Amino acid sequence: MVRARMSPRVRQLALIGLLLAGIGLVVIGIIDPGAPAVADVQPPAQPGTAKLAPHLFEGPDGPETLPLDGAFIANVWLQGCQDCMPSFEAWKRLYEAGEIPKSLPIVNIAYGEVDPAWAERYALHDTLLVDSDGSKLVKPQAITTFTTLVVAADRKIVWRGLPRDPGYLDQLKSALAALPKD
Structure with missing residues (x-):
C-alpha cells in the first residue's frame, strides 16, 4: 500500500483550519450557549x-x-x-x-x-x-x-x-x- 504524504505546508494549513473551526465553536458556545444549532x-x-x-x-x-x-x-x-x-x-x-x-x-x-x-x-x-x-x-x-x-x-x-x-x-x-x- 502506498501512502501519500502531505507536504508540511498543507499539513500546517489543515491544522490552522481545524484550530480556527474549534475556536469558532467555542466562541459560539460562549456568546449564546442556549442558541439552537443551525439544524x-x-x-x-x-x-x-x-x-x-x-x-x-x-x-x-x-x-x-x-x-x-x-x-x-x-x-x-x-x-x-x-x-x-x-x-x-x-x-x-x-x-x-x-x-x-x-x-x-x-x-x-x-x-x-x-x-x-x-x-x-x-x-x-x-x-x-x-x-x-x-x-x-x-x-x-x-x-x-x-x-x-x-x-x-x-x-x-x-x-x-x-x-x-x-x-x-x-x-x-x-x-x-x-x-x-x-
Whole structure:
C-alpha cells in the first residue's frame, strides 16, 4: 500500500483550519450557549398555514393565553435586542402618531424577561405576555427579530412583517382589511 504524504505546508494549513473551526465553536458556545444549532432552526411557516396554539404565557397577573375570540395583532420581541431597535423605534413612532390600527387587540409577547417600564417606553404595553424560553411562539415560528403577526380568528397567521421595513404600515393595514369579517 502506498501512502501519500502531505507536504508540511498543507499539513500546517489543515491544522490552522481545524484550530480556527474549534475556536469558532467555542466562541459560539460562549456568546449564546442556549442558541439552537443551525439544524434546529426551522423556517417559519408561510402566512396562512401556521396556527397558534392557545399556550399559557406568563402575564403580569399570572398565566394568560393569547386572545381566544377573534383576530389580533401580535408583536414578538426580545427586550434590548440591538437588531430589533430600529423596529422598536418605528413601532413607537407609528403607535404614538395614531397610525397603528386599533380595530383589533394588540398583544405584545416578549422573549425572555421584560421590564414593563421598558415596554411602556416603546409603546409595547398592550396585553404584555412573556414567552420566557421561546418554546411557545418564538422558536416554533423561527422569530429572530421584532416581528408583527396578524392572526385570524381561526388562529392562522395571515401576515408577518418587521416594523422597520419600508411599506410595513400599508402591508399591515392590507392584512387587517383582508381578514374575514366575523
